[in-house]
Amino acid sequence: MARIAGVNLPTQKRVVIALRYIYGIGPSNSKEICDEVGIPAECRIHQLTDDQILKIRECIDKKIKVEGDLRRDVAMNIKRLVDLGCYRGLRHRKGLPVHGQRTHTNARTRKGKAVAIAGKKK
Structure with a gap:
């Protein structure tokens, strides 16, 4: 079993696909690594x-x-936005979509399960 960057790579998969299991390596990076090696x-x-x-x-x-x-850097960037109190930081703090998506409907991944409101039905 190959262990690279603290991740056990699946043995039956092609190298280009298996490298994607490492956080921070996508399709183009994995192809580039294989070409270089x-x-x-x-x-x-x-x-x-x-x-x-x-x-x-x-x-x-x-x-x-x-x-x-990479995870640490991403977390620090989000923490910096939250500490600044900028618009994106406030959206992170409230658990709402950050990149301008609508929230009237949808956005359930960020907002969580819908909660019924008593007496809402007309």
Whole structure:
């Protein structure tokens, strides 16, 4: 089992897909890493040698901010907005959508389960 950046990668998946399990690595980053290390697109994780896994690990360490560091940075950015008291910070604090979406209907992911109001029905 390959363990990169503190994440166990699934052994049966292709390398390009499995690298996406690491927080902060998406489709383009995973493709770029594979090209740099020289791993073919159809290669699977269980077929990699220890040397190839080490090269992938080094490439990720020197190029991309992933997992704990990235999560910490995102949390600090949100905390900074909340502390400033700007509009986006207030939306984060209230648990409402931040990027201008409507809230009259929808926005249930951010707002939580709908609560019935007594006497609302006309």
